Amino acid sequence: MAEVSAPIAELRQRLGASTVLVPDDGLERYERAARGASGVAAFVARPSTVDDVRAVVRWAFAEGIRLIAQGANTGLVGGSVPDATGRVGVLSLERLVGGLVVDPIDRTAIVPAGMTLSALEAAVAPHGLTLAIDIGADPSIGGMAATNAGGSRMVAYGDVRRRVLGVEVVLADADATVVDLLGPLRKDNTGLALHQLFVGSDGSLGVITRVAVELAVRPEATATAWVVPGSDLGVLELLAHAEHDGRAVLSAFELCSREAIDIALAVDADQADPFAGGDRPEVALLVELSGAGDVEGALVEMLASAPDGAIADARVVPPARSWGLRHAISPAMAVAGWVVGMDVSTPRSQLLAFRREARALVSERWPDATIADFGHAGDGGLHFNLVFPRERPPDAHEVEAIRGAVYRLAREHRGSFSAEHGIGPTNAEWWPDHVGAGARRLTAAIVELFDPAAILGHPALPYRSSRSHP
């Protein structure tokens, strides 16, 4: 048996061998992230109660051992897996799944951190409710809160921050204090909104053990169309028109490049070409309306009344087909080649200009990469992805140069280098360049206040002053 340190052996002894896994147990699934990043875990603690979470945190505080909180390990920036040192432990919340409370009249739920999105949806669907966060993975609720997940329906329902009414957290102090900030109340102005600080904190401030969420009413019907815009300006005109039209709610406004659709159709035989029989357009928009009654009729009328020139072509298709193709893009890219994935945002009004410039820049400097971008144009978000051929992997310097160039361009358009995926090791090095000195200083002070012993969060996170002021 591979040796483990005395403190780890002692924790395993105390909490049990099924709660504290060591390398001999096989830790691979906790060590490898969804998008390739991987590391070596010193151990994996899998508490199934808040008391056991506290026991682990108390122990880590006393021993000075760093814990990376992990939910369903679906993050895309490497923030949920340990680094390569083998000195970091994983605090998996996957077994913290008991005690869901749903209040249908209040339209709220208190959700254990380890519960998956699909499990929550299954539990609330009978009440006609939904969390209304649509992402191409099945994360845990705790992970969604810690990273403020966004997704495809944010244009109507907002991000996770919008839906979180409160959290319960275990703090990184000597006593592993539990702080109940759950509410769940819609209106509660009683001082600082501490719970908001944990949303999107990447696990750097405390361990989220429960999340109180506001649920949304599940729409009676949705209808989707693939729309070919008449021009870049047409994209923005159609977006504004669809929002102002009011016949139904605009619940998705997704942009897909021809290359992204090409790859999805080439790799995934289950998907049908929405433009079969004609040329695939350079850009296609997946437009979804939600509501009651004849939503498809509302969609047709909305499209028919769009500003002149905004739409070159539009095809109403069943939601299962349009979303099937949309969600097939990411997995297909990973099969098709070496992906350099970037997740940028700008103000919506800037997105098309940014996109045009970024594609031109990348085409010129990295002509052998396919630019398969797609994303949430309704929120100003774009997954700007390059796919290099299988036989031609980009090296680390190229990846850095690509990110640097694209992120700089996003910033020039008043945008962000991390729209919804968060920081993590993938984006850590760019943080000091893209976040102002004042914000970095406040962040460092808060992180040091909440986690004085530096036992939480991925070691690569750049939030502490030693990193942000090199």
Place this chain on the structure above:
Amino acid sequence: MAEVSAPIAELRQRLGASTVLVPDDGLERYERAARGASGVAAFVARPSTVDDVRAVVRWAFAEGIRLIAQGANTGLVGGSVPDATGRVGVLSLERLVGGLVVDPIDRTAIVPAGMTLSALEAAVAPHGLTLAIDIGADPSIGGMAATNAGGSRMVAYGDVRRRVLGVEVVLADADATVVDLLGPLRKDNTGLALHQLFVGSDGSLGVITRVAVELAVRPEATATAWVVPGSDLGVLELLAHAEHDGRAVLSAFELCSREAIDIALAVDADQADPFAGGDRPEVALLVELSGAGDVEGALVEMLASAPDGAIADARVVPPARSWGLRHAISPAMAVAGWVVGMDVSTPRSQLLAFRREARALVSERWPDATIADFGHAGDGGLHFNLVFPRERPPDAHEVEAIRGAVYRLAREHRGSFSAEHGIGPTNAEWWPDHVGAGARRLTAAIVELFDPAAILGHPALPYRSSRSHP
């Protein structure tokens, strides 16, 4: 001329006599709050540029003089006016009104802190947009952000926190550092959401100078009805039904007691009795739907399809009339007698039970008070107000006993003693009893981190450790 201290004279000299007002200039309107609270200002600084805000804060930091940020001075808990010591200055943002930027395609605006809600609405209405915060006052945007205002349409549009994408703040440090956290981006997960910390901070962490907001599409039409619920349970059944119905958006679900309507009709001759010709009901609901097309028809159909027994009576009335009466309640109460105003919330599913118990308790202990409660049942909020006869003002002990009893009951129903009005001197003493030790400790640490010299916020705010751990 009344004497002012040398530092104040020096600041007035530096920034000019129209920017720094002293007692001889007449400071009353900065010293008296909307709901009676008043104090004595050492001076009023009214910078019209962010640079001048910085000059005032830098000066206050150096001199150790406390500043209370004030917007339009419409707060209801005394947090925007100085205390009685005469040692505190008012930092009025009312002249910080230049530089509004509206981006109609992005559906965002960057708003100077001093701009009023009505001025912002006037500026964005031509674009078919609205901030969608409906409150019975005309606050400044900076004040709305600092206090996280809520209001009557929160059930559809959320609170100010929901609509704030970013803030620009001047910090209470030696340099009065400006931190630009404006974005404005819908998706921007790049570390801690610092801007969220300032929303609802009651001015205790920094001076908000600009606010980036997401605007909403102004609905084409709204329709309202006064509804008499068949029972307490009927209120909740109708709420759930209206949300799930989906023919249009439920944009308000307000509860008004008979006493509140009686007072509004007795005091305000412009208001018409929606129940003329019959008995006024114990409880009436103002229900509003928003959407496009025949919204009134949608309202009629929604009401007609409500669960059996949920509705005893319903009358569709023009929105101007229903809202006229609803907004007449607060001013009428102030005319009718001595108001003890409380602003509580519970989970929606608990609100009617709380209300029943609170009314029973108050009727028994304070039989000469009229309970004129009303509020935002769709958000679990209730303005639980007692009106004492003009000839029988309650004394301070009674007010404290009333608040204590009602707030305790709210807590027993998992509720809050401050739904949307914030803390301020009015609610400060209740904070330690209603907020947990962990949250108090974190709050104190953050406040001390952001404002080490204790120069910001009302002196009565209980957030610092010396107060929260007496």
